[in-house]
Amino acid sequence: MKQAKRKKIAQFLGFFLLRACLTLVLAILLLFLYDIGRKGGGTISWEFLSQAPRKGMTEGGIFPAIFGTFLVTLITAILAVPLGMCAAIYLNEYARQGRLTRLIRLSIRNLSGVPSIVYGLFGVILFVNIMRFGTSVLSAGLTLGLMTLPWTITASEEALKTVPNSYREGALALGATKWQSIRTNVLPYAVPGMLTGTVLGLARAAGETAPILFTGAAFFLPYLPKSLGDQFMALPYHLYIMATQHHQIEQVRPIAYGTALVLIVLVLGMNMTAVVIRYRLRRKRR
Amino acid sequence: MSVETGIAKIETRDLDFYYGPSRALKRVNISCHTNRVTAIIGPSGCGKSTFIRSLNRMNEVVPGTRMEGTILLDGHDIHASDVDVVELRRRVGMVFQKPNPFPKSIFDNIAYGLRINGLKDKRKLENVVERSLRGAALWEEVKDRLGENAFALSGGQQQRLCIARALAVEPEVILFDEPCSAIDPIATAKIEDLIETLEKSYTVVIVTHNMQQAARVSDYTAFMMLGELVEFDVTEKIFTNPANKLTEEYITGRFG
Numbered sequence: 001m002k003q004a005k006r007k008k009i010a011q012f013l014g015f016f017l018l019r020a021c022l023t024l025v026l027a028i029l030l031l032f033l034y035d036i037g038r039k040g041g042g043t044i045s046w047e048f049l050s051q052a053p054r055k056g057m058t059e060g061g062i063f064p065a066i067f068g069t070f071l072v073t074l075i076t077a078i079l080a081v082p083l084g085m086c087a088a089i090y091l092n093e094y095a096r097q098g099r100l101t102r103l104i105r106l107s108i109r110n111l112s113g114v115p116s117i118v119y120g121l122f123g124v125i126l127f128v129n130i131m132r133f134g135t136s137v138l139s140a141g142l143t144l145g146l147m148t149l150p151w152t153i154t155a156s157e158e159a160l161k162t163v164p165n166s167y168r169e170g171a172l173a174l175g176a177t178k179w180q181s182i183r184t185n186v187l188p189y190a191v192p193g194m195l196t197g198t199v200l201g202l203a204r205a206a207g208e209t210a211p212i213l214f215t216g217a218a219f220f221l222p223y224l225p226k227s228l229g230d231q232f233m234a235l236p237y238h239l240y241i242m243a244t245q246h247h248q249i250e251q252v253r254p255i256a257y258g259t260a261l262v263l264i265v266l267v268l269g270m271n272m273t274a275v276v277i278r279y280r281l282r283r284k285r286r
Numbered sequence: 287m288s289v290e291t292g293i294a295k296i297e298t299r300d301l302d303f304y305y306g307p308s309r310a311l312k313r314v315n316i317s318c319h320t321n322r323v324t325a326i327i328g329p330s331g332c333g334k335s336t337f338i339r340s341l342n343r344m345n346e347v348v349p350g351t352r353m354e355g356t357i358l359l360d361g362h363d364i365h366a367s368d369v370d371v372v373e374l375r376r377r378v379g380m381v382f383q384k385p386n387p388f389p390k391s392i393f394d395n396i397a398y399g400l401r402i403n404g405l406k407d408k409r410k411l412e413n414v415v416e417r418s419l420r421g422a423a424l425w426e427e428v429k430d431r432l433g434e435n436a437f438a439l440s441g442g443q444q445q446r447l448c449i450a451r452a453l454a455v456e457p458e459v460i461l462f463d464e465p466c467s468a469i470d471p472i473a474t475a476k477i478e479d480l481i482e483t484l485e486k487s488y489t490v491v492i493v494t495h496n497m498q499q500a501a502r503v504s505d506y507t508a509f510m511m512l513g514e515l516v517e518f519d520v521t522e523k524i525f526t527n528p529a530n531k532l533t534e535e536y537i538t539g540r541f542g
Contacts, residue, residue, distance in 0.1 A: 097349055166386035170448075173344060174399035174455055175376030184402065185388055 036260050043258030057220060057242070058251055062259055067224055068137065068232035069266070072216070073206045075141025075228075076148055080205075081198050083145075084152025088194070091153070092160040093182050105157075112150035117210040119147040124214045138228040140216030144205040151204070155197020159190040192281035199274035203267045209236040219245075235263040293361055295320045295459060295489040296341055296378075301355040303336050303345065303513075310336045312513045313355070318459070318506075323481060323490040325504035325521065327497055329541065333513040334493045335383075338461050341491065342378040343371050359459075376403075379457035383464040385444035387436035387451075392428050395436045395447055399455035414454050422450035423480050442473020449480065460484060462492040466499065478503050497537055501525050509533045 051061035095101045123143025133139040163186045171181035209217075218231040219241060225232045242256035243249075294317035303311035310333045318324040326334040339345045340357060343364065357364045364374055376399070388395050396415040397405075405411060415432070419425040424446040428439070436447055445465060452460060462481070466474040481503045484490055494500050500507050501521060508518040509532075517524060517533045528534045535541060 164386075166382065166384065167388055169344065169347070169382065170386045170388060170451075171398070171402070172347065173342065173375055173380040173382075174402070174451065175372050176399075176402045177372050180402045184398070189389065 033264070036257060036264060039254070040257035040259075040261030043254045044261065048258055049262070052222060053220065053255075056248075057246065057255070058248055062233075062235070062238060062255070062262065064221055064224055065233040065235045065238040065259065066262065066266075068217070069206055069235045069263075071225065071232060072137055072141045072144060072212065072234060073202055075138060076144040076205045077198075077202055079142055079145030080148040080152050080201065084149050084198065084201075085156050085194055087149075088153045088156030088160060089182065089187075092157045093178075093186070108150045108153050112154060115210075116147060116208050117213075119143055120211040120214050122146070123211060128215055134229060135214070135231055136216045136229045137225050137232040138216070140212040140232070140234075143211045143215045144208060147208070147211055148201045148205045151201035152198050155201065156190070156194040159193025159197065160186065162193060163189045192278045195281075196274040196278045199270055199277070203270035203274075206270065207236050207263060207267050209234075209240050212237060235259060235266070239263060292319070294318060294358070295360065296491070297358045297361075298337075298340070299356040299358070301337070301340060301357065302353065303333070303340060304352040304354075305348070306350050310513050311340075314510070314513075314515045316508050316515060316518055318489055318491050320489045321485055321487075322506060323485050323492060323504040324506045324508065325500035326491070326493045326508045326510060327495070327500045327536075328510035328516075329536070330495065331512075332510045334510050335463055337510070338463050338491060338493045339380075341459070341461055342375050342380055344375075344380065346371070376455050377457055378459040378461060379452035379455065380461045380463065381445070381448050381452055381465050384468045385441055385448050387439070387444050387447050389435065389437060391433050392436050392439070392447065393432040396451050396454050399451060403455070418450040418454040421453045421484075422446045423476065423483075424450055440473070441469045442476060445469055445473065445477060446480065449477075449484075457488065459489040459491065462490065462494075464493050464495060466494070466496065474499075497525075509536060511536070 048061040049066065050063050052064050053062065054060035091101065091105065095104075120143060123139060123146070127133045127139035127142050128135055133142070167185045167189070168181050171185040172178070176184070205211075212234055216231055217234045217237040221231060221233050239256060239259045242252050242259060246252050296318040298314055298316050301311050301314040302309065314333070314337060316324070316326075316337070326337060328334050336345065340353060341364075345351055345353065353365075359374070359378065363369070388398065390398070393415055396418050397411045400411060400414060405414075416425060416429075419428060424443060427443060428434075428447075431438075436444065439447060445468075449460075449465075466477055469477070478499065481490060481492065485505075492500075492504065504521045506518065507521040507524040509516045509524065509528075509530075511532060517528060517530045519529070523529075524533060525537055528537065
C-alpha cells in the first residue's frame with residue numbers, strides 16, 4: 001500500500017518536472033518573440049520592406065539586405081544541396097562500411113560543430129584570396145555553402161537510414177541494379193527527410209553573420225549587387241550594425257528591431273516550409 | 287549429393303561461406319531439380335538462410351563476406367565472369383522471411399520488376415499483373431483495389447503479393463526464405479497450397495524451421511546443422527527412416 005503511494009508520488013513529481021521544463025523553454029521562446037514583435041512590429045511597412053536605407057541608415061528600409069540574404073542563401077543552396085545529397089547517397093549506399101568510412105563520417109559530424117567564424121576565415125583564404133573571387137556575394141555564398149554541407153550530408157544520411165533494408169533487397173531480388181533500387185525504391189522515401197534537414201541547414205545559414213563578415217557582406221550599399229562579384233547587404237549583418245555599430249544607435253533602434261523581426265520571420269518561414277514539405281510528401285507516400 | 291538423375295536446375299559443389307572469420311557453410315552439396323520442391327531444414331543458425339541467399343547471390347550485398355566452391359544454374363557457374371548478377375536475380379526469384387511489400391500501390395508493386403526492365407506498355411503491364419496475382423492466388427481478393435497501397439493488405443496477403451511480384455518477372459527458380467514465419471496458420475496453409483501449385487512450373491527451394499511444413503510441401507529435404515549438410519534425401523525417407531542419427535533426433539524433436 002505504502003509503496004504504491006510512493007510510486008504515485010514519484011510519477012507525479014516526474015511528470016511535473018518534465019512539464020515545468022517544457023513550459024519554461026516555451027515561455028522564454030514566446031517572451032523573446034513577443035519582445036521583438038512588439039518593438040519591431042511598428043517599423044514594418046511596405047516602405048520598410050521595399051526601400052533602401054537613407055540618410056546614413058537612419059531612415060528608409062532594408063530591401064537591399066532582404067535581397068542580399070535571399071541571393072546569398074540561393075548560392076548556398078546551389079552548392080550545399082546537390083553536393084550534400086550526393087555525398088550522403090554515396091556514403092550510405094555505396095561506400096564500403098569500414099574504418100575509413102567511419103572516420104569520414106566522424107569528421108563530417110565534427111565539421112558541423114566548427115564555429116562559424118572559422119568558416120568565415122577559411123572562406124577569406126580560399127575563395128577571396130586563393131580563388132580570387134574577392135569579397136563578393138559569390139565568396140560569401142560558397143563559404144556558407146561549406147558551412148551547411150556537413151548538416152546537409154548528416155541529415156540526408158539519417159533520412160536514407162530510415163528506409164528499411166528490405167526495400168533495397170526486395171528490388172535487387174527482382175533484378176534491379178543497385179542504382180535502380182536506390183532511385184526507385186530508396187530515394188522516393190528518403191527525399192522528404194533529406195529536404196527537411198537541408199532546409200533547416202539553409203535557414204541556419206541565412207541567419208549567420210560570421211561567415212559573411214569578411215567574405216562579402218557590406219556595411220552599406222546604395223545599390224543591389226549586379227553580379228556575383230559584387231558585395232551585398234545581408235539581414236544578419238545589417239542587424240549587427242544597427243544594434244552595435246551605428247553612430248546614432250538610440251535613433252536606429254526601431255530599425256534594428258524591425259530587421260530582427262524580418263530575419264526571424266524569414267527563418268521561421270523556411271523552417272515551416274520544411275515541415276510542410278515533409279508532411280506533404282509523407283502523406284503522398286501513404 | 288544428388289538424389290535424382292539428370293541435370294539439376296541448381297547444384298552447389300563444396301559450398302563454403304564466411305562472415306568475416308566465422309564459417310557459416312561447410313562444403314555443402316545440394317541439387318535442386320525442376321518441378322520439384324526442395325526443403326532445407328535445421329535448427330536456428332545452421333546456415334540454411336545463408337545457403338538459400340547464396341543461390342541468387344544476395345549474400346554479396348552483405349559486407350565482409352566470402353564464398354568458396356561452385357554454384358551451378360543449368361550447369362553454368364553463377365559466378366562466371368559472363369554472368370550478369372542482375373539477370374541471375376531475375377531468373378532466380380526470392381521471397382523473404384518477412385513480407386516486404388514496397389510502399390506503393392498493389393499494381394505498382396507487381397509491375398516494379400517489369401518497369402525496371404523497361405516495360406512501359408500499359409496493356410502488357412495490366413496483363414502481367416493480373417496473371418501474376420492469379421498465379422499467387424491473390425487476384426480475387428484484390429482485383430477491385432489494385433490502386434490501394436500494399437500496406438493495407440493483411441500479412442498473409444502481403445506475402446502472397448511478394449510471391450506475385452516475384453512471379454511477374456518470369457523467374458525459373460523461386461527461393462523461399464522461411465516465408466511463413468511471420469504470418470498466421472490460415473495464411474500459412476494458403477501459401478503452402480500455393481507452393482504446391484508453383485511446383486508445376488518452377489524449381490522451388492524453401493527454407494523452413496517448421497518440419498511439418500517441409501514434410502507437407504517438399505519432395506526432397508536437406509537437413510543442415512552447424513553449417514554442414516547432415517542428410518539429403520527424398521522427404522518421405524527423411525521423415526520416416528532417416529539414415530543419420532542426428533536427423534532422427536531433430537525430426538523427432540529431441541533438439542531444435
